[in-house]
Amino acid sequence: MKKFITSIPFQPMEGFKKVRYAAQENDKFLANNIETRYPIIVAIKNSVQKGEKIYVTIIAANDHQNVEQNKKLLIEELDLIKADIGFEYVLNEIPTTTEETPEKHLELFEQIIGIFQEDDEIYADITYGTKPTPIVMMMALSYAYEMCGNTDVKAVIYGAKNHVTGKTEIFDESCLFYMNSVVHKMAQTKPSDPLKFIRNILDM
Helix, strand or coil, rough: EEEEECCCCCCCCCHHHCECCCCCCCCCCCCCCCCCCHHHHHHHHCCCCCCCEEEEEEEEEEECCHHHHHHHHHHHHHHHHHHCCCCEEEEEEEEEEECCCCHHHHHHHHHHHCCCCCCCEEHHHHHHCHHHHHHHHHHHHHHHHHCCCCCCEEEEEEECCCCCCCCEEEEEEEEHHHHHHHHHHHHHHHHHHHHHHHHHCCCC
């Protein structure tokens, strides 16, 4: 099943406007002409077909005053694109807090890995949330990739905004995920030239 995961941001509604996230010139997957508040919407639009059923997970720090409203904005966008394409989605919420403790991070990790199963296609958006949240998300993706059979991490998406020029861009950072996976595998083989080993694997 295609599974999408993102965090709900903390921005106040008046500053949280739809933008067009421009893809890199050679990135056909994220190429788009839509305006959205959520980069994960671009991935959904470009990968989901009519008649499909997908799974959308949101990480929501419900002790922040802006999260509830921003959650509604995401659901509005999901419903619009659902009507346009003709797919179905199941919405799953992982409640969390803005507290940054080992206990919170472990609980978040456990809840994220609980959504993954064999044969999943995973699309993760690391744009929003507190700074440790994308780290926990990447750890959970590693778990899914290594422990869930035939599971593929299709994209790790990041939406960037230049607050000086106002330019907004979208990037697929999945190379960082796979680089981390290579490092773990390299620790088992202990090659004589680790950097060359990494480059050879990533160039495949």
